Amino acid sequence: MAKRRADGLSKEVIVQAAAAILDDGGEAALTFRALTARLSTGYGAIYHHVANKSDLLAAATDAVIARVMADAVVEDEPREALRTVSLGLFDAIDAHPWVGAQLSREPWRPALLEVYERIGGLLVALDVPEQALFDAAGALVNYVLGVAGQNAANARLLATDRSAFLGDVAAQWAALDPERYPFVHRAATQLREHDDREQFLAGVDIFLAGIATLH
Structure with a gap:
């Protein structure tokens, strides 16, 4: 049960309010002044639960990752479960871009430990050899969090018109010398039409195919 002060303000409520501010304006928007205004409370009520902005960011990140882990119920076979967990993380970081930055900034926090534990456990269930387990888990986690x-x-940067931006880049690629840039020239059409989520999942499948050869 969440610890609650006599004024009814719990850490969970504070973290939810902080996440909403982060979603709206990013890390720069998250200040204790903004938080007290949103919650209609004083600084003391906030400091009773969190020590500083870093603590607040970590708590908000932990909450997002905890929801992903809870939603990704592992009932499928391990390979399918790994795809589900990976896609859940991708979608969560897409919805909350500050989460990815926080995981990179403080990799020792509980949120990243939960990610490693879930993915590592599923790799164990796939019978990945012990000597390859650490490297396989690290490679997959780094891919998932890095791409997400x-x-x-990129989504924040191109929020106005992603399709127009990709169309411009694709046109530039298509105009390149096909002898000097044969792959880039061929990939121009796919760049314009690709779906980020589907491409991410294709990458997960490539990793899993490689991991399957470790037996």
Whole structure:
């Protein structure tokens, strides 16, 4: 049960309000002044539960990751469960871009430990050899969080018109010398039409295919 002061303000309520501010305006918007205004309370009520902005960011990140882990019920076979967990993390970081930045900034916090534990446990269930387990888990976690974080950053940057931006880049690629840039030239059409989520999941499948060869 969440610890609650006599004024009814719990840490859970504070964290939810902080997450809403982060979603609306990013890390720069999260100040204790903004938080007290949103919650119609004083600074003391906030400091009773969180020590500083870093503590608040970590708590909000932990809450988002905890929801992903809770929603990704592992009832499928391990490979499908890994796809579900990976996609859940991708969607969560896409919805809350600040989460990816926080995980990179403080990798020792509980949120990242939960990610490693879930993915590592599923790799154990896939019978990945012990000597390859640490590297396999690290590679997959780094791929998932790295791509998810970059996608979220790009989405913020291109929030106005992603399709127009990709169309412009694709046109530039298509205009390149096909002898010097044969792959880039061929990929121009796919760049314009690709779905970030589907491409991410294709990458997860490539990792899982590689992991399957470790037996």
